[in-house]
Amino acid sequence: MTEPPIREAMRSAPLPDEQAAEQRAWQLVGAAFEHDVKQQRRGRRPRRMARPALIVGVLFAVGAAALTPPGEALGEWISDAVRPARAPSKPALTSLPTGGRLLVTSSQGAWVVQRDGSKRRLGRYTEAGWSPGGLFVVATRGRQLVALEPGGAVRWTLARSAPVTRPAWSPDGFRIAYLSGSSLRAVAGDGTGDAPLTGEVAPVTPAWRPGAEHVLAYVNRLGTIVVRNGDTGNRLWRARTFGSPTRLLWSPDGAYLVVVSREGVDVFDGAGAPMIDRALPAGVQTGTATINPVNGTLALVRYRPTLDRSEVVTLPLDTGGGPIRSRPRRLFAGDGRFGDLAWSPDGRWLLLAWRDANQWLFIRSARVNKVQAISNVGRQFDPGGDAAAPFPRVSGWCCAQSPDSQP
Amino acid sequence: MRAAQQGSAEALETLFRWHWPRAHRAAYLVVHDAVAAEDIAQEAFLAAVRALDRFDRSRPFGPWLHRIVVNRAIDFARARALRSEVEALEAVSPSASEASPGQPYSEELVAALARLSPEHRAVVVLRYLLEFTPGEIAGALDLPRGTVNSRLRRGLDTLRVALAEEQP
Numbered sequence: 001m002t003e004p005p006i007r008e009a010m011r012s013a014p015l016p017d018e019q020a021a022e023q024r025a026w027q028l029v030g031a032a033f034e035h036d037v038k039q040q041r042r043g044r045r046p047r048r049m050a051r052p053a054l055i056v057g058v059l060f061a062v063g064a065a066a067l068t069p070p071g072e073a074l075g076e077w078i079s080d081a082v083r084p085a086r087a088p089s090k091p092a093l094t095s096l097p098t099g100g101r102l103l104v105t106s107s108q109g110a111w112v113v114q115r116d117g118s119k120r121r122l123g124r125y126t127e128a129g130w131s132p133g134g135l136f137v138v139a140t141r142g143r144q145l146v147a148l149e150p151g152g153a154v155r156w157t158l159a160r161s162a163p164v165t166r167p168a169w170s171p172d173g174f175r176i177a178y179l180s181g182s183s184l185r186a187v188a189g190d191g192t193g194d195a196p197l198t199g200e201v202a203p204v205t206p207a208w209r210p211g212a213e214h215v216l217a218y219v220n221r222l223g224t225i226v227v228r229n230g231d232t233g234n235r236l237w238r239a240r241t242f243g244s245p246t247r248l249l250w251s252p253d254g255a256y257l258v259v260v261s262r263e264g265v266d267v268f269d270g271a272g273a274p275m276i277d278r279a280l281p282a283g284v285q286t287g288t289a290t291i292n293p294v295n296g297t298l299a300l301v302r303y304r305p306t307l308d309r310s311e312v313v314t315l316p317l318d319t320g321g322g323p324i325r326s327r328p329r330r331l332f333a334g335d336g337r338f339g340d341l342a343w344s345p346d347g348r349w350l351l352l353a354w355r356d357a358n359q360w361l362f363i364r365s366a367r368v369n370k371v372q373a374i375s376n377v378g379r380q381f382d383p384g385g386d387a388a389a390p391f392p393r394v395s396g397w398c399c400a401q402s403p404d405s406q407p
Numbered sequence: 408m409r410a411a412q413q414g415s416a417e418a419l420e421t422l423f424r425w426h427w428p429r430a431h432r433a434a435y436l437v438v439h440d441a442v443a444a445e446d447i448a449q450e451a452f453l454a455a456v457r458a459l460d461r462f463d464r465s466r467p468f469g470p471w472l473h474r475i476v477v478n479r480a481i482d483f484a485r486a487r488a489l490r491s492e493v494e495a496l497e498a499v500s501p502s503a504s505e506a507s508p509g510q511p512y513s514e515e516l517v518a519a520l521a522r523l524s525p526e527h528r529a530v531v532v533l534r535y536l537l538e539f540t541p542g543e544i545a546g547a548l549d550l551p552r553g554t555v556n557s558r559l560r561r562g563l564d565t566l567r568v569a570l571a572e573e574q575p
Binding site: 006007009010013014015016017018022028029030032182200224235238240 | 419423436442443445449452
């Protein structure tokens with residue numbers, strides 16, 4: 001075989017799904033281009049590649065507000081946000097405002113916080129997550145995946161050759177997905193049947209779709225959102241966002257997949273179609289996000305580096321299947337950076353971990369206008385520590401009542 | 408290019424339609440993974456859109472794009488090669504029904520290319536699909552010219568042997 005036949009063979013070698021791939025790529029590239037052009041016509045040179053028309057532009061209209069040092073007050077409530085009862089912050093967590101238990105990870109390991117404020121340390125685990133019914137906790141430690149009871153008793157462990165991270169328990173309790181190195185794997189809830197699902201995934205916690213089937217969303221190394229059947233391995237759909245996804249969240253009914261990245265939030269329906277079409281505000285970064293387990297409302301942290309201010313906004317996602325047109329509602333704003341968010345199991349309270357203020361804020365729904373602040377949070381999960389206590393992570397708030405059928 | 412830089416979506420689509428097939432094909436022939444190839448080519452085009460207003464029109468667009476594609480494809484193929492544990496799950500090979508009946512070497516070529524390392528595949532693809540000169544390949548991959556020539560020679564030899572074995 002000489003060079004010309006090699007050239008011909010390369011040009012005619014079969015490519016799977018060639019035409020459809022071109023169409024998908026053009027949709028994405030064309031949308032990106034149009035968005036970019038629109039931004040330039042608005043007189044704003046894009047700071048970087050602006051995201052295409054799939055992005056929630058949660059407007060960050062932080063006004064000319066008087067700035068208060070982090071932790072000095074409960075923060076600033078702006079515009080249509082709640083006017084809270086300004087209760088002074090408590091120096092310690094003595095109770096949760098509603099039912100359920102918190103799962104927290106700190107430099108000393110994983111902790112379970114009961115409703116009465118009592119805390120039990122489970123052990124030196126770096127990450128942790130609840131089982132769907134709250135009867136168990138899945139945690140990671142180095143190259144180990146561990147399932148344990150909330151009291152700390154270990155039920156089973158699984159060791160892998162590469163570091164184990166980002167565990168996620170399926171809503172029916174029968175599967176746990178996790179990363180081992182950059183491979184995505186799944187194991188049964190009883191610790192059996194561990195198997196690889198795919199390789200080359202990004203360090204983002206995979207998300208199981210609520211429902212009877214074991215459908216799993218994850219992010220591959222190239223930043224593509226991939227949704228697969230976790231049992232058969234069949235790929236159901238895939239989608240791209242311009243940002244690098246950091247978090248995947250399914251709505252409680254499995255109708256929407258929310259993809260959070262630093263540049264914004266994308267929402268896809270269950271078949272992978274984009275549901276939101278808004279422009280991205282410049283100079284704003286997206287932080288963490290969480291979905292209300294009762295009504296599906298998305299709560300989202302946004303951060304404006306130039307002002308060093310953060311805010312929490314909420315956005316209803318329940319539209320009955322149509323496009324999401326509602327505007328985000330500003331709920332709370334404050335100086336510095338916010339950390340994690342967690343909805344209470346009854347969906348009535350939002351826990352905001354205010355990292356730079358070393359506070360937790362329990363925010364009740366807007367109509368009730370109530371906030372409970374807990375100060376000195378870092379030290380409470382690092383008792384006896386010498387240096388400044390690192391701020392703990394909130395890994396979940398679960399569960400008001402443990403269903404009999406779920407672990 | 409000028410029209411696309413001035414905001415013409417039609418011009419950008421023309422540019423895309425012209426360059427996508429070879430960019431996509433090049434990525435696929437290096438990574439041998441349909442999903443990854445699509446992602447890599449998409450990423451390259453998004454990078455192109457991102458840099459469109461700064462692009463120097465005196466330079467050709469195609470080689471610039473192909474350089475991005477092939478380098479990203481090499482990175483991906485190297486990373487995946489380190490994780491053979493799950494490689495089989497992700498690799499997508501064209502089925503027999505997708506072969507081109509009029510081009511008897513096509514399927515065999517894809518299989519033969521897969522026997523080469525990603526670095527050798529990239530050199531062969533740049534030379535014989537994208538029509539880069541050895542000097543241009545050296546620049547695109549930041550390699551000495553001699554290394555390019557030796558990889559080309561070795562790659563071509565491997566392909567010849569593999570394809571000869573396939574001939575009836």
